[in-house]
Amino acid sequence: MTDELNFLLDGVEIPFHKGQTIMQAATAAGAYIPHLCFHPDLAPHGSCRLCIVDVNGKTVSSCTQPAEDRQEVHSNIPELQQARLRLIQLLFAEGNHFCPSCEVSGNCQLQALAYDLGMTHYHYAPFSAVRAQDGSHPELFIDRDRCILCDLCGRASCSSDNKNVYGLSGRGEQTHLIFRSNSGNLADTAASVNDHAAHICPVGCILPKQGNYMQTIGNRLYDNAPIHKVGNHRMDD
Template sequence: MNTPVQTAATFSLDGEDVPFEPGETILQAARRAGRYIPHLCWHPDFHPQGSCRVCTVKVKGRAGSACTLQTAAGEVVESNTDELNAERKMLLQMLFVEGNHFCPSCEKSGNCLLQATAYEMNMEDVLFQEFYPRRPIDASHADVMIDFNRCILCELCVRASHDIDGKEVFAIAGHGIGTHLVVNSMSGLLVDSDMALSDRAASICPVGAILPKRRGFVIPIGVRRYDPHTAADVDTQEAS
């Protein structure tokens, strides 16, 4: 008696079938198949939360975060469309004006996911007035500094400190435009927290908000992560 061959369940992503495993999200399955969906707050080491909305896709005409939406057999998913890419570009433009993101002077230039994603979405300029918020730079710690001007509220440092380091060094406070990253110490300064350079939270930041001291430009500009490759290239290479 011949045993029937079981075929992997698939869903359609921009007209192409993508196989998935039970429990995977749309973003996880897409990455494993070498398909790029732009994202900022998602990281493979942490539970997704869909805060940045850059990975928004459409399923049955309804919008949702690809990092949180579960896959389903036969589902039709839209991602790489003019409408969704325009919305992503607008979200990126808002992030750039809500903080002080001056790429040429930033140590993370060429290794910044925000910058690389903006290039991927063909963002050449911003449509909104710059906020130029007055946010501090915390250089109190001996080994790590925080430039709050560059924080994009992805919460990766919050999750890393809680889930991996077990320290609760960071938290998000405030509402609306006043939402901001805070340090969990009596003074509010990093020096009075139990942060260490070896913590996962010290290296997880996708932009230039949390940086190690005395290690600037160790990797020269021109050979950094996104200098020779696009965000899509890096994302799909790391997934394979």
């Protein structure tokens, strides 16, 4: 009799310890479940739904679902991949994601997931959102039209940087990224380009003003291998 706890993810045994979620255990074991709003060092947000898995015929988000012993979890199945594709297409319709001209093209998780899931077209009519940009900060530029509302920056700002700079405000389609200063400008917060929050964005919303477009095509993270092989490059940030 062994005390080791484990579950099966697409037939592969994943060890875990009590209290871990399916996503935490899978990530620790080097297995990839698609995600956008999860980071192993931060509390789960459960908002992007890319991490959905099937557990006993029920679809649950693996970043919030506690792992259980001998559970059978399915992630890489056609129904879930199709649902994820639609979620990615919704994000492309909701924001303005013009990959060829974007500073993080080739390093962007949204773009990499779109490739991985076989996205070839928009599917949903683009929202063509026009949200206020913020160029007030000397080191950082904010393109809110690329924000996917994952709140990774907000959570990193609180837990890693102890600053509470970034947050979300509004409801429904009015939900948007805010900066916690009296003026509402990023320049009037304690934000720094060296913050964890400044580098955790999975897309191209929070950008350093210096050093963009430095990586040549062929040398970017997702140029040579898909995201399900490479994983989330922000994990080490």
